[in-house]
Amino acid sequence: MSLRRSDRFLAALAVAAALGAAALADARARRSAARPAAEEQARLVARLGLTDPCLFNDARYTRHLSQADRFAPFQDHPRALEHFPSGSLTAGAR
Amino acid sequence: MTLRGALERQRSLLDFALGALGRRRGKTAALVAVHALLVFALASVLLFTGGLREQVRAALRGAPDVVVQRMAAGRHEQVPAGWVETLGTLRGVSGARGRLWGYYFEPVSGANLTVMVPDGGWASPGGAVAGPGVARVLGLKQGDRLPLRTYDGEALDLGVAAIASPAVELVASDLLLVSESDYRALFGAEPGRFTDVAVAVPNPDEVTRLAEKIVRMFPDARVVTRAEMIRTYDAVLDWRSGLAAAVLAGAVLAFAILAWDRASGLSAEERHELGILKALGWDTRDVLAAKAWEGAAVSVSAFAIGALAAYAHVFLGGAVLLRPILEGWAALYPDLRPAPPVQPLALATLLFLTVIPYVAATVVPCWRAATVDPDALMRGDA
Numbered sequence: 001m002s003l004r005r006s007d008r009f010l011a012a013l014a015v016a017a018a019l020g021a022a023a024l025a026d027a028r029a030r031r032s033a034a035r036p037a038a039e040e041q042a043r044l045v046a047r048l049g050l051t052d053p054c055l056f057n058d059a060r061y062t063r064h065l066s067q068a069d070r071f072a073p074f075q076d077h078p079r080a081l082e083h084f085p086s087g088s089l090t091a092g093a094r
Numbered sequence: 095m096t097l098r099g100a101l102e103r104q105r106s107l108l109d110f111a112l113g114a115l116g117r118r119r120g121k122t123a124a125l126v127a128v129h130a131l132l133v134f135a136l137a138s139v140l141l142f143t144g145g146l147r148e149q150v151r152a153a154l155r156g157a158p159d160v161v162v163q164r165m166a167a168g169r170h171e172q173v174p175a176g177w178v179e180t181l182g183t184l185r186g187v188s189g190a191r192g193r194l195w196g197y198y199f200e201p202v203s204g205a206n207l208t209v210m211v212p213d214g215g216w217a218s219p220g221g222a223v224a225g226p227g228v229a230r231v232l233g234l235k236q237g238d239r240l241p242l243r244t245y246d247g248e249a250l251d252l253g254v255a256a257i258a259s260p261a262v263e264l265v266a267s268d269l270l271l272v273s274e275s276d277y278r279a280l281f282g283a284e285p286g287r288f289t290d291v292a293v294a295v296p297n298p299d300e301v302t303r304l305a306e307k308i309v310r311m312f313p314d315a316r317v318v319t320r321a322e323m324i325r326t327y328d329a330v331l332d333w334r335s336g337l338a339a340a341v342l343a344g345a346v347l348a349f350a351i352l353a354w355d356r357a358s359g360l361s362a363e364e365r366h367e368l369g370i371l372k373a374l375g376w377d378t379r380d381v382l383a384a385k386a387w388e389g390a391a392v393s394v395s396a397f398a399i400g401a402l403a404a405y406a407h408v409f410l411g412g413a414v415l416l417r418p419i420l421e422g423w424a425a426l427y428p429d430l431r432p433a434p435p436v437q438p439l440a441l442a443t444l445l446f447l448t449v450i451p452y453v454a455a456t457v458v459p460c461w462r463a464a465t466v467d468p469d470a471l472m473r474g475d476a
Contacts, residue, residue, distance in 0.1 A: 016398035019402050020401070031434060041149075042155055047214070052323065053154070054227070054265060054428045055330070063197070067290075
């Protein structure tokens, strides 16, 4: 006897839900595994007095965003509003 | 009708809806593919930036409570040692230390390094501690020599005393820790002057008041609080701003046009099918339920495919498609591996934003057509 279409669809959804549950379990395991590194990072930040994560280091003004001036790009390149690609993704210090 | 009967009825309607989708196999597959691609792109950005945001927030918990910079003629200026002493004596301040840091452009690799003087003798004169990114880009190992060029063109040859652990990539990838004497020799920084001052304020309620007091005391000072640092990165990593908008605006617009196109009318084939169903005696409620099942089958399948693929892309595949966007033109880039974020609400929002509008876009034109005479629908007059 062949399965009804709805049964096949619901079975596929059940597989997707099982994969979703596996992803949640994996996420939980990854978060636990990342905890020691996060603590080491926080300790280093406190010890050195760091202010910014290293996300965009293609230019001086994108490396330490919380410490930079809004007009900093003009200091690096007088004719461009924005020189580096990462500058278009960042807003600078508020 | 019993509950069992109602469920059986809905199951039959789902059978019918899947059959209708199967008859338009190519179109359905294309719809699911486009929809899944959009969910994949949005969910990838959401998961990556969400994980990064949590990691950044956790790291910045240890950042200085207040950083005081000095401005002169609109630019950063070195801070005199007197500021450090004065700031350390303020009521509510438990300590102030002058920070020495700056940027060094390494011409061979084209990398920008952050050179810093650590407290507590981490780097002795003639030695340096390199961040994991610096070691990777310059091919350094413990014991290697690192030649630098000072501000006046002289050579400064440092020995690599240690390489920082890969666990601190996010905050220390580009760091080069050197002694104070090497720092001053490298940049020509005058003795008794600092890049800025880190001020420790134990009571968070006093930070704002203290910041105002510092600016009154030193009118040429700029004060950056830890809350502002965290806010800066929240704004940068907010998926709704910058990144998501720049990368996905086109895809979102294309999908909106697709949904609008579906909402604005049914195809001739669909009208004909609707007319036949009504002529056979289906009531409007059943026709609408079958159409809603069609929309739900397409969008729920697409959401499942897109969201699972996004998870695999970001956390198993290292977000290979997003990395070039974040890396920009940097020569030295940290190997970021954010842990999955704890934010089921964000994925639920994505589910709501992608599934509900699509189901509505499928049902609305059908609801309009279902009020028309079946004969007119079959003839194509309506």
